Amino acid sequence: MAASFYLYLRPGLPEVEQLADIKLQTPLRVYSADERLIAEFGEKRRAPITIEQIPTIQLHAFLAAEDSNFYSHMGVDFKGLLRAAIELVTTGHIQSGGSTITMQVAKNYFLSRDRTFIRKFNEILLAVQIERELEKNEILELYLNKIYLGNRAYGLQAAAQVYYDKKVKELSLAQMAMLAGLPKAPSAYNPLVNPERALIRRNWILGRMQDLGYISEDAYQLASNAELTASYNAPATEVDADYVAEMARAEMVKRFGDAAYTDGYVVTLTVDSRKQQTATEALRNGLEAYEERHGYRGPIGTIEDPSQPEATLLAELSNYPRIEDLSPALVQQVNDEDNQAHLLVRGLGAATLAMDTMTWASRHRTVNYTGPKPSKPSDVVSPGDVVYVKEVRTTTPPEAMPDDSTSQTMPNKPTVALSQLPEVQGALISLEAETGAIEALSGGYSFGQSKYNRAIQATRQPGSAFKPFLYLAALENGMSPATVFNDAPIVFDDDQLASAWRPKNSSGQFYGPTRLREALYRSRNLVSIRLLRDLGIDTTMNFLEQLRIPTGNMQRDLSLALGSGLLTPLDVARGFAVIANGGYDVTPYLIQQVKDGQGKVVYQAPEVVHCNWRCPEHDPEHPGIRYAQRLADPKAVYLLHSMMRDVVRRGTGRRALALGRSDIAGKTGTTNDQRDTWFSGFNHRIATTVWLGYDQPTPMGRGEYGGSTALPVWLEYMKVALEDTPSAFMPQPNGLVSVRIDPRTGQRALPGQEGAVFEVFREENAPPPLETANGSHGNGNHLPQELF
Known part of the structure; x- marks a missing residue:
């Protein structure tokens, strides 16, 4: 009978050889460039x-x-x-x-x-x-x-x-x-x-x-006799990079389908774990700092009876989510005499809220106004309030520790600081300028709070952060940093508008004839408008397309000069990376390598090779190479570098001087009513863009400019990103000369003229030598230092 069963069942049995080919369902793992685990995806661990x-x-x-x-x-x-x-x-x-x-x-x-x-x-x-x-x-x-x-x-x-x-x-x-x-x-x-x-x-x-x-x-x-030591341990991610992880997951599913979750793929990204962690924290710090400048919006909820049993209160607190470092807490007692409040914190227990962590919490009225500065805890919180707090981690010196008898009677409650969940949002993206490798990216305050990745999805007006692209077009079309435009009032009548358009500078003042160099580092709007008018809309749009800057959401009118078009932070960062590397194309990428479950490399990011003007789209002999074509003239780009370093040295980006580096260039950006604020800065190796604003474009308040909101975030990140790295300047190409000029006219300075400055020109665009009284060029009469 057994033999009959065998003969009946044997044809339907699988072959044992299949065991050698079976793929165990192994999750997708994502690592940073320095092999730190970022995320794990898959139902089965x-x-x-x-x-x-x-x-x-x-x-x-x-x-x-x-x-x-x-x-x-x-x-x-x-x-x-x-x-x-x-x-x-x-x-x-x-x-x-x-x-x-x-x-x-x-x-x-x-x-x-x-x-x-x-x-x-x-x-x-x-x-x-x-x-x-x-x-x-x-x-x-x-x-x-x-x-x-x-x-x-x-x-x-x-x-x-x-x-x-x-x-x-x-x-x-x-x-x-x-x-x-x-x-x-x-x-x-x-x-x-x-x-x-x-x-x-x-x-x-x-x-x-x-x-x-x-x-x-x-x-x-x-x-x-050993005690039970088991506890639940989630995948031990080592980098706070949820937005980056989601980008990698989506790309893997696009490439491999559902097998991405089960076939044991190991993905290595281009991001550096230290830079990425710094980017995440810098953006959060910047958003929280903005919130504190604009006051406290009040509790996120209330619990009517804060004296209920602790278990009951903790159950009610569980209805409020923990978001990143922010924990919901119930105010149980407020003691103005001791200048503190006593809280029950979800996940932490009893804690103390000191007044010195609430001094920022003037009551929010509007983005432009707050109430009076609080002087005691009851000005800010009341029993029954549910608020967000952060744990204050302090290191107590040994001599300050209580003795045994004191510690028995005075429990050491943790200290927390009042906080609130930001409503404003932001993004940071940092690119290696030569290759386009993403070194760090954060798409908002918290991925758990919002999956919307503003770094790659938010289309916003770049404001004055757009001007470098316009100025590069001017330099490509024969102008120089010394070209003078009149910074004077201008009025445009348009049948499509309810009233005439009267653009103005952010200061509300007008400054007369201004060289392009000064106009850029002082971000003069009226000069930019006249510059665009002289260049022409078609010429400028064609040049933007040459730079591969998306123009689909740009109006073909003079408001383009003020950055009225729509770009994502990634678009802006990519454009600045093109400027940073000397004018070569940049294709941002995140995935460096993919290995399958057996450890075989199934994808390797191509090596990026720069080439001038004519490049093969596909080179069958070198499939592992991606050619980056030159998009802008190196002499024009070098002149722009020089001008944008002045934005940092003497213009709207002066806060970046805190880095103590001379190779930094950049540009601030602020749109009408401070709805969008930007800072994009770079040296020859790395380009980083930061944007802050509300998801639904809303004024951020008076005094909120790119230099005060976005630049501090950029600065906190770049201190780490550039730490221990040498200066990186764009090499000066041939065909440029340095000439002493009159800063008012942009023309060659007279011998011995006071206040003259040096400017860099293309040889063919340099101001002509001055005529002497006998009609000759007075070159031989110049002092040696005047020849440069």
């Missing part, structure tokens, strides 16, 4: 491991728990099967199973989990086949990588991380036995869910290990 990486004592724990005769049987435990058969006859179904490890491999890899006789017979046949074709250690390795051990952990290595935050080789004997007890019933023996049953199961396994001679009596006693 699994980290495949080889049998050689597993300690022998751990193998013994599983054999004692599941199949002590594993190395001696031929795949089937007939005593166990007989017991299962008796159960089938007496109860009508199988209860204990009687499966060997080999049979479990057959079931886990090939069969359903249905408890039926046919499935059991298939399991037996497959187990016998597996034993014939695979070594015992190969079978055991398959088993330990496939088994489900609870809490989304599949396989031994994943379980070690989930329950103990360790690698398998780091586990104690007691922990090894605990994991070995999970395959039988991952829920029933889960140490997080049923610690008492898990402890009984663990100690039974330890007893079996002693009986089988795997461990000594002393080892058994020590391990069986």
Whole structure:
């Protein structure tokens, strides 16, 4: 009869050779360029491991728990099967199973989990086949990588991380036995869910290990008396980079479909973990600083009776989300005499809120007005208020620590600072100028709060941050930094407008004839408008397209000079990277390398090679190279670098002088009513753009300009990004000369003229030599220092 069953079932059984090709469902892991884990995606947490990486004592724990005769049987435990058969006859179904490890491999890899006789017979046949074709250690390795051990952990290595935050080789004997007890019933023996049953199961396994001679009596006693140490450990991400992680996930799904979540891909990004962490924190700090300048909006909720039992209050606080470092807290008492309030903080417990952390909390009225500065805690908070706070981490010197008697009577409550969730938002993106590699990116205050990635999705007006592109067009079309335009009132009548357009400078004043260099570093709007009018809309738009700046959301009128078009922060950052690297095309990219589950490189970002003007789109002989074409004349770009360094030295970007570097250039940007604020800055190696504003464009308030909102964020990031790096200037191309000029006219200065300044020109655009009284060029009469 058994032979009949075999002949009936054998044609439908899978081939054992398929085990060699089966891909374990392993999650997608995303790492920074310096190999720090950023994120893990996938339903099943699994980290495949080889049998050689597993300690022998751990193998013994599983054999004692599941199949002590594993190395001696031929795949089937007939005593166990007989017991299962008796159960089938007496109860009508199988209860204990009687499966060997080999049979479990057959079931886990090939069969359903249905408890039926046919499935059991298939399991037996497959187990016998597996034993014939695979070594015992190969079978055991398959088993330990496939088994489900609870809490989304599949396989031994994943379980070690989930329950103990360790690698398998780091586990104690007691922990090894605990994991070995999970395959039988991952829920029933889960140490997080049923610690008492898990402890009984663990100690039974330890007893079996002693009986089988795997461990000594002393080892058994020590391990069986060990306390339970299991706790839930989420994937140990090392970098706060949720927006970057989501970009990588979306790109992987686009490339590989749903297999991206299961096939064990390992993605290495271009971001540096230290720079990325700094970018995340700098943007949050900048948004919080803006919020504090504009006052406290009040509690996020109230609890009518703050004297209820702590468990009840904590349950109510759980209705308010924790967002990044912000924790919801209930104000229980306010003590003006002690200048503090007493709070119950979700996740922290009782805490103290000192007045000196609330001095910023004048009541918010509008973006332009706040109430009076608070002088005591009750001016800010009241019992029953639910507020957001941050823990204040302080290091107390040893001499300030209380003695034993004091510490018993004065519990050391943690100190927190009042905060609030920002309504304003922002983005930061930093590019390696030569290649376009994204070195850091943050798309908002919190990905958990909002998945909207403003760095790549928000289309906003760049304001004066657009002007460098306009000025580069002028320099490409024969103008120079010394070209003079009149900074004077101008009025435009338009039938489409309710009233005439009267653009003005941010100061409201007019300054008369102004050189382009000064107009740029002082961000003179009227000069920019006249410059665009002289260049022509078509010429300017054609040049923007040459630079590959998106023009689809730009109006073809003179408001373009003031940055009225719409660009994303990534668009702006990319344009500044083109300027930074000397005029070569930039294609921003995030993924540096992708490996499959077997460690094979399936994608490598191409090497970027600069080329002048004519570049092959595809080079079959060099598929690993991407050619970056020159988009702008190097002499014009060098002149612009010089002008934009003056934005930092003497213009609207002076705060960037705090870096103490001479190679920094940049441009601020602020739109009408301060709805968008920008700072983009660079040296020859790195270009970084920061934007701040409301998601729904709203005035940010008087005094909020690119130099006061965006630039401090940029500065905090760039202090780290440029730390210990040498100065990086664009090399000066041939064909440029330096000439002393009259700063009022832009023409060559007279010999000995006071107030003359040096300016850089293309040779063909330099001011002509001055005529002397006898009609000759007075070059021979110039002092040596006047020849440059």
